[in-house]
Amino acid sequence: MPERASSAFARWRRRPELWLLLVILIVGTIFSVTARGFLTLPNIIDLLETYSVQAIIAMGLFVVLVSGGIDISFAATASVAQYCAALLAARAGLPAPVVIVAGLTVGAALGCLNAALIHYLRITSIIATISMMSITFSLLMYFSGGRSIYDLPDWWTTRVTFYRTELESGDIVRITLPIVVMAAVALITWVLMTRASVGRQIYAMGGNPEAARRVGAKIGLLTFFAYGYLGVLAALGGMLQAHRVGESVPNAMVNTELAVLSAAVLGGASLNGGAGTVPGVLLGIVLLAILQNGLNLLGVSSYFFQIVIGITILVSTSITVISSRRGRRHRILGEEPANG
Template identity: 45%
Template sequence: MPRLLRSHSTETWLVIILLSICLVLSLVSDQFFTLANLFNLLNTSSTNLIFAVGLLVVLIAGGIDISFAVAASVVQYVVAIALMHIGGGNWVIGLSVAAVAGIGLGAVNAALIHYFRIISIVVTIATFNVYFGLLMFFTRGVSIYNLPEWWTHRMVLFEYQQANGSWAELTLPVAVMAVCVLATWLLIRHSTTGRQLYAFGDNPEGARRLGINIAAMQFIAFGWLGLMAGIAGLVQVHYAQEVVPNALIGRELDVLAAVVLGGARLGGGRGTVLGCILGVLLVSVTQNGLNLLGISPYAFKMIIGAVILLAITLSNAPLAKIIAGLRQRSRA
């Protein structure tokens, strides 16, 4: 057990905390530990988890991006308009257009960061505002409801009728999320590119001296996030049944909090897909529990802000060192 805690400390503690929160919520709310609520958690968390695995790659590479939610909104409109011009299309065409548009927006960020030597947080704050401004200017804030049937048709992967007559359903977004998670895991853990991303994020100068293509690392990282943002945009429209220009605005902080809570270091070079999943689930379960208990949503925003602040503070300080330091102080 001590060896497990040392090798996978973040994931282990997240599992313990997540199970503890679930136990408390199941005791204080009879609605929490039901199949319908658990399936609904997976359905609603799918978009954020797709965002999260994309952001994980950027954080591993030592960058940060807060424009991905707006990029996903832009992709939604691009796909909707493109499909209108070709008479409807299908999932293959929709995903292809979303992938190209998302990767293109991610590449813009990577190009600005690499060629103009601007730090990623500044670039993505700028592109956040540029993308959102252009989106609202051209769309005038008007939502799109007349969408192709394949995009809005609810696809149920698994359903179960509960004793009270209600249905618990797992829908298409969960399957898309699983594919994105698997693809990201294969990229960062089972490819040469993934090892190079970790090396680049941990020590950019050392990676450059080893012959790693710095430009390629940045374009791959931000391009991957752009790809995930495009896919997440399509999934969110499928779930919401409409394209709304500001529907995803604000999710970037929730996702960032979840990913850093899962162990990704803001300084780069660290992070796992498992930790990312657990971080998203912890944030989602906390939000769901607060809703079931009737607590103000502003309390959730306070929690998210505290998580981000704590992550920044502890990003370069391993948990073991912090605990050891507290023990030394208590003995003194």
């Protein structure tokens, strides 16, 4: 019985979610003491809404990372899908269902185009997606002239509130559409990756593509699904961003790539594929949100937060490389006696 308890503790100790939660508690305690107004319900709810778009897109990037790939073009995809939907709504006057479906379709198409370049042309995923990011964003800026669309219809810009209460301090707390959509996307992604067959196959493909192929996994379809799923969620995030700010800005989603990637790798999504969880990614988003908000309240330069993101990616990548080297060394040492 003690051995079983100790083995269970050892497994939990290796889970990144546990360490992330501890770090969040420590950092949150420090900011609650040093930053006035940090640990308040209105500030927490505001953080949830502010980072809801990044969390939604991070769910899609998580699926791609688990599959063994990487996508840097999701911010450009979100911008293009948002702007195309805004044109249909503001200029063509199309109804909400048509506009939403069209925007999601644009995102899915761009995601599947990435998958085609990676699967059929065998282009490395990071090269293919960086190229697509440059192409799609440049085309958007060229044809739009960098002009924002301010006259979005009321159905798009009107704030949707599911719950509202006024605190004794007079502050208003609202649970709005972006927060609800974020929770729904996280739940759907969790079910997809832990309860559905396609999720288990994506984990298998990311861990060992050749072994997954031998047991019948259709690598091509899984690749299209992973990148298409990210494309849909990027488009959804882009349209929700326009809903939050009340306008469609061509470059609104630019420079969010590293923050979303940091949240995913912080949550345990390995850059080698085959690892990661939805709760881990959400905790990664929470940690980044707490860090940025706390530093802002303390008056620390925003450039310092970018340093934190860069260090996060470097450390996570280093851990991934070291772990893979140790795994290969253990496999080799384990095989040597048998070969002798």
